[in-house]
Structure formats: structure tokens, C-alpha cells
Amino acid sequence: MGIKRHESNPIITCEDVNPSNEDFEIIGVFNPGAARYKGEIILAMRIAERFMDSGNDYIKVPVIDRQSGLLKILNVDKGDSRYDFSDSRVIKEKGSPYDFACLTSMSHIRLARSADGVNFKIDSRPFIYPGNEYESFGIEDPRITEIDGSYYITYSAVSPYGIVTGLAVTSDFKNCKKLGNIFGTENKDVVIFPEKINGRYFALNRPVSKSTGDPVIWISESDNLLYWGNHKVLACNRKGFWDSKKIGAGIPPVKTDEGWLELYHGVDEREHYSMGALLLDMNCPSKIIARSEKPLLKPQEDYETGGFFSNVIFPCGAVKRQKKLYIYYGISDNSIGLAVTSVEDILNTLV
Ligand code: MAN
Numbered sequence: 001m002g003i004k005r006h007e008s009n010p011i012i013t014c015e016d017v018n019p020s021n022e023d024f025e026i027i028g029v030f031n032p033g034a035a036r037y038k039g040e041i042i043l044a045m046r047i048a049e050r051f052m053d054s055g056n057d058y059i060k061v062p063v064i065d066r067q068s069g070l071l072k073i074l075n076v077d078k079g080d081s082r083y084d085f086s087d088s089r090v091i092k093e094k095g096s097p098y099d100f101a102c103l104t105s106m107s108h109i110r111l112a113r114s115a116d117g118v119n120f121k122i123d124s125r126p127f128i129y130p131g132n133e134y135e136s137f138g139i140e141d142p143r144i145t146e147i148d149g150s151y152y153i154t155y156s157a158v159s160p161y162g163i164v165t166g167l168a169v170t171s172d173f174k175n176c177k178k179l180g181n182i183f184g185t186e187n188k189d190v191v192i193f194p195e196k197i198n199g200r201y202f203a204l205n206r207p208v209s210k211s212t213g214d215p216v217i218w219i220s221e222s223d224n225l226l227y228w229g230n231h232k233v234l235a236c237n238r239k240g241f242w243d244s245k246k247i248g249a250g251i252p253p254v255k256t257d258e259g260w261l262e263l264y265h266g267v268d269e270r271e272h273y274s275m276g277a278l279l280l281d282m283n284c285p286s287k288i289i290a291r292s293e294k295p296l297l298k299p300q301e302d303y304e305t306g307g308f309f310s311n312v313i314f315p316c317g318a319v320k321r322q323k324k325l326y327i328y329y330g331i332s333d334n335s336i337g338l339a340v341t342s343v344e345d346i347l348n349t350l351v
Contacts (some may be wrong), residue, residue, distance in 0.1 A: 002341065002345060003296055003297060003327075003337070003339050003340070003341040003346070004116060004340050004341065005301065005337060005339050006338040006339070006340065007299075007339070008118060008338075009301070009303065009331075009337045010303050010331055010334075010335035010336055010337050011031075011118055011119075011120065011337065011338050012029055012043075012045070012112065012122070012335060012336040013029065013118055013323060013334075013335045013336075013337055014026040014027065014028065014029055014334070014335070015030070016118075016121055016122055017029050017047060017110065018106060018124055019048070020047070020104075020125070020126050020129070021047055021048060021071070023051055023280055023289045024049040024050065024051060024052065024062070025049065025050060025051075026047060026048070026054050027048050027050055027105050027308060027334075027336070028046070028048035028051055028105070028107075028214055028308050028333050029045050029046070029047050029048075029110075029170060029270075029336060030043040030045070030046055030048070030314070030330030030332075030333055030334060030335060030337055031045075031046045031140065031141045031142075031314050031316045031329075031333075032044060032046070032112075032142070032316055032317055032328045032330065032335055033142040033143040033144040033153060033316050033317040034144060034251075034316075034317025034318060034319050034326070034328045035142065035144040035146055035151055035317070035319065035322065036149070036320075036346060037173055037320075038086055040113050040114060040115060041110055041117045041321070041326070042112070042113055042114075042144075042173055043111065043112040043113075043114075043115075043120060043317065043328060043336070044109050044110075044111055044127065044128075044141050044142040044144055044153055044317075045109065045110050045111070045112055045122075045142075045336065046107045046108075046109060046139075046141055046142065046330070047107060047108055047109070047110045047126070048105040048106070048138075048308075048331050049062065049105055049106060049107070049108075050062060050104060050105040050106070051073065051120065053187050056078070057077065057078055057079065058075045058076060058077055058078060059074065059075075059076045059078060059091065059104060060073045060074075060075060060083075061074040061075075061091070061102050061103070062074075062105070062106040062138075063102065063105065063106065063108075063136050063137060064106075064130050064131065064135060064136040064137075064138075064157070064310040064326055065136070066133040066136050068099045068177040069115070069131050069132070074102060076091055076102070077316065081094075082094055083101070087100075087184060087294050087309075088104065088308055088309055089103065089104060089105075089308075089309055089333065090102070090103055090104060091103075097182070098158055102137060102160075103137045103138060103158065104145060105138070106130065106137060107130075107138040107139060107140045108126040108127075108129045108130060108138065109126065109127050109128040109129075109130065109139060109142050109153070109155060110122065110123055110125075110126055111123045111127045111173060113173075114330070115281055117319070117321050117326045117338070118338065126226055126332035127173075127176060127180070128142075128153070128155065128168055128176055130157070130295055131178075132157075132158060132178075132230055133161070134157045134159050134161060134164050134166070134333065135157040135158070135159060135166070135263065136158075136159040136160065136180060137158040137159050137160075138155065138158050139155045139157050139158070139166065140155060140156040140157075140188075141155060141156050141188065141189070141258060141314075141316055141330075142154065142155045142316065143155075143190065143191045143192075143251070143252055143316050143317060144317060145191070145192040145193070145194050146194060147192075147195065147225075147346060148173050149159060149171060149280075150169050150170075150172050151169065151171065151243070152167060152168075152192055152225060153167070153168045153169070153170070153172070153176070154167055154190040154191065154192060154203075155168070156165070156167070156189075157181065159254045161185060162185030162253050163185060163186050163187070163188050164181045164183060164184055164185050164187065164188075165181065165182055165183040165187055165188055165190040165205065165225070166178060166179075166180070166182070167179045167180065167181075167182045167329065168223065172197040179225075181207050181224065181226060182203075182225070182226060182227075183207075183220075183228065183269050186207060186208040186210070187206065187207040187208070187254075188205075188206055188227060188250030189205065189206040189217075189249045189250075189262060190203055190204065190205045190249070190250045191204050191205070191208075191250070191251065191252040191253065192252060192256065193235070193252065193253050193260065193263075193285065194252060194253070195255070197282075197283060197284075198284055200221045200222065200223060201218070201221065201222045201223070201224075201225055201340075202219060202221055202222075202285050203219070203220050203222065203228060204218070204219055204234060204249035204253070204262065205218050205219075205220060205228075205231075205249070206247075206248040206249065207215075207285055208219065211296075214236070214237050214244070214245070214246055215234075215237070215246035215247070216233055216235060216236045216237060216247060216250065216263065217233075217234045217235045217248065217278075218231050218232060218234055219231075219232055219233075219234040219246055219285060219286045220232075220293060227296050229256065229321060232286050232312065233285055234278075234280075234288070235247060235264075235278055235288060235291070237266070237284055239266075241266070241293070242265075242268055242274050242276065242294065242295045242298065243266020243267065243268070243274070243295075244266075244268050244269055245267045245268055245269055245271070246266075246267045246268075247264055247265065247266045247267070248264060248265055249262060249264050250262070250263045250264045250265050250314070250315035250316060250329075251263045251277060251315050251316060251317055251318045251327070253280065253285070254318065254320075254325070254343065255282075256279075256343050256347065258279060258282075258289070258347055259279045259280050259281055259282045259289050260276065260277070260279070260280040260281075260282065260285050261277060261278075261279055261280075261343060261346060261347070262278040262279075262280060263275055263277050263296070263315050263318065263346075264274070264276060264277070264278060264315075265313065265314050270297065270311070271311070272299055272311040272312075273297050273299070273311065273312040273313050273314055274295035274296075274297060274298035274299065274312075275293070275295060275297040275298075275327075275329065276291070276292030276294075276295050276296055277292045277296060277312050277346050277349070277350060278290075278291050278292075278342075279291070279347065279350055290350035290351055291349075291350060291351070292349060292350060292351075293351055294349075295313075296341075296346065296349065297313050297315075297327075297329070297339055298313060299311040299312065299332070303332075303337075304331050304332060304337070305332075306334075307331060307332025307333060307334035307335070308332060308333040308334045309332055309333040309334075310312070310332050311332065312330065312331065312332045313329050313330075313331065313337075314329055314330035314331075314333075315328065315330075316327040316328065316329070316330065320343075323342060324340050324341065324342055325340070325341050325342055325343055325346070326338060326339075326340055326341045327340070327341065
């Protein structure tokens with residue numbers, strides 16, 4: 001059967017979502033974590049918003065004030081030659097060693113619910129909103145792992161301190177509790193395995209070294225989901241392949257008869273994001289058994305090669321439904337796509 005994009009793709013777009021604030025417009029609904037809850041499929045989606053433009057001279061950047069926790073506007077003069085506006089996602093300061101001075105939008109996490117995994121009803125209010133000083137530029141890219149009836153949500157928290165990974169937990173998808181930062185700066189793309197292995201929890205994560213080394217996937221262990229250690233490199237980028245520049249974990253690993261299946265994103269030299277798979281040893285997940293030589297999904301449809309930041313396939317969640325695997329992926333920082341396959345079909349592609 002292979003892997004098939006759903007005919008209704010993109011299944012969720014900006015038009016389907018109402019802004020969290022009357023001064024905002026939605027510029028992206030993407031990179032969703034996924035879970036099964038009481039017979040429904042739930043998506044935790046990243047919603048990116050910006051102030052509606054009121055003039056041509058300034059970019060009104062939304063930020064959360066680090067002291068008060070309230071929303072405020074940072075006005076950045078479009079004519080200010082100190083800044084570089086060439087990347088739609090960020091504003092850079094020319095000559096600065098940092099990747100960005102601030103973002104052009106602010107993200108929060110919103111839920112969508114569905115009985116069939118295709119048609120979703122979207123909550124009108126945010127589920128997790130940026131609030132503390134580590135989240136002042138927004139919170140992004142949620143992944144959900146169910147462990148013993150609790151749903152743990154990891155997300156990237158962005159602020160002038162850098163990007164860290166926060167953890168939140170819910171048991172009913174109504175109330176949610178933030179548990180703090182589980183990985184420090186610069187670390188994101190954190191996915192937690194759904195059960196203990198040899199008595200310990202495991203998580204994949206993606207630190208970015210500023211000294212030397214490319215962004216690659218690490219694996220870490222914990223006794224309690226809050227404190228992580230025994231960090232090891234799991235998988236590296238591969239020169240000459242579709243994942244040559246950087247890689248990051250995508251969905252929380254899925255248990256299969258042959259080991260743990262991880263769907264991850266890889267970026268090539270053109271800055272195109274594609275999806276591929278890793279198969280990890282069941283009892284020793286720091287050991288790779290097999291890996292995709294070619295991407296399982298690469299940007300090719302019109303809606304994938306356009307968008308806010310084009311050519312991005314960014315999986316963050318998958319659920320099993322009627323022997324199929326429903327994979328939810330962010331499309332070009334703009335909308336949500338669904339790809340349907342089976343675990344067996346993916347395993348058959350791995351070498
Ligand atoms: C980074 C993150 C993601 C985003 C991609 C593509 O990896 O910011 O949220 O989807 O870049 O822009």
C-alpha cells in the first residue's frame with residue numbers, strides 16, 4: 001500500500017482556526033502532536049499568530065512580558081538597517097552570532113478533536129498558552145505521549161534565553177499542568193517513549209552545539225520524566241542523503257514487533273524538510289536496527305512546496321486506527337497534513 005496522503009489534505013488550515021485575541025491573525029496551524037482519548041483522536045496543534053498589520057513601517061512582534069506575563073508589542077522598524085528580514089520566521093540582527101533577535105509570530109497550543117481522524121472540531125480557546133519567562137516568544141511543536149492514563153506533552157519554549165523544552169501533563173484534555181523545563185537550551189524535538197524500558201524512561205532530543213558538530217538526535221534516560229541523564233548520540237545526519245544537514249525526532253516512538261519505530265524529520269542542503277524512519281532495538285533503544293535510505297514523505301504537492309516557510313514536512317504525532325497508522329504532519333509552517341500507511345509497510349522500506 002505504501003504511504004498515502006489523504007485526499008482532503010491539508011486537513012486543517014488557518015481558515016479553520018479563530019485567533020486567541022481580536023488583534024491577532026492566524027498565520028499557521030501546524031506541527032501537531034496526536035493522541036487517542038476516549039475513542040477520539042486529539043491533535044495538539046501549534047497555532048502561530050501575529051498582530052494584524054496596521055501600518056507599513058513597523059513589524060509588530062507579539063511577546064509575553066517576562067515580568068508581568070502579559071502580552072505586549074515589540075515594534076521593529078522595517079527600515080532599520082541593523083536587521084535582516086529575509087527569513088519569514090524570524091528577525092535577525094546583522095552580524096549577530098545568534099540565529100534570531102525575535103520571532104515574527106507567537107505560537108500557542110490548541111486542541112482539535114475528531115471521531116474519524118480526518119474531520120476535526122477545533123477548540124476556540126488555547127490549551128497551553130505561553131506564560132513564563134522561558135516562553136516569552138511562544139511555545140511550539142507539541143508531542144504527546146500517553147503513559148498510564150496521563151498524557152505528557154513536550155513543547156519547545158522560545159525566549160531571549162534560547163530554546164528549551166517544557167513538559168506539561170493532562171489526564172482529560174480539559175485541564176493541563178506545566179511541569180517545568182526538562183531540557184535546557186538549545187534543545188528541542190523531544191519525544192518520550194510510551195513505556196519504561198528496563199525500568200527507565202527514555203526520550204529522544206535534539207541539542208544544537210554552538211562549538212562544533214551538527215544538529216543530531218540524542219537519547220536520554222530518566223527515572224521520573226523530569227530529570228534526564230545518560231545522554232548519548234543516537235543518530236547523525238548523513239552527507240549526500242536527504243537528511244544531510246540536520247535531523248530531529250518527529251513522533252513519539254511506536255512499539256512494533258520488530259522494535260521501536262521512530263518517524264523523524266531530516267533537512268537537506270536546500271533546507272527541505274522530509275520524513276524518514278528509524279527502527280530502534282526493543283530492549284536497548286540507543287541501538288539502531290534500520291533506517292530509511294530515502295524519505296518516506298518529501299515535499300512535493302503544491303500545498304507542501306508553498307506555504308509560510310516552504311518545503312517542510314514536519315511529523316509530530318501518529319495514532320493507530322483500524323490497522324492503519326495515521327501520521328499527522330506540519331506542512332510548511334502553515335497547515336496540517338495527514339498521511340496514512342501501516343507499520344508493516346514502513347518496516348518493509350527500511351534497510
Ligand atoms: C524548525 C522549527 C519547526 C519548523 C521548522 C521549519 O525546525 O521551528 O517548528 O516547522 O523549523 O520552519
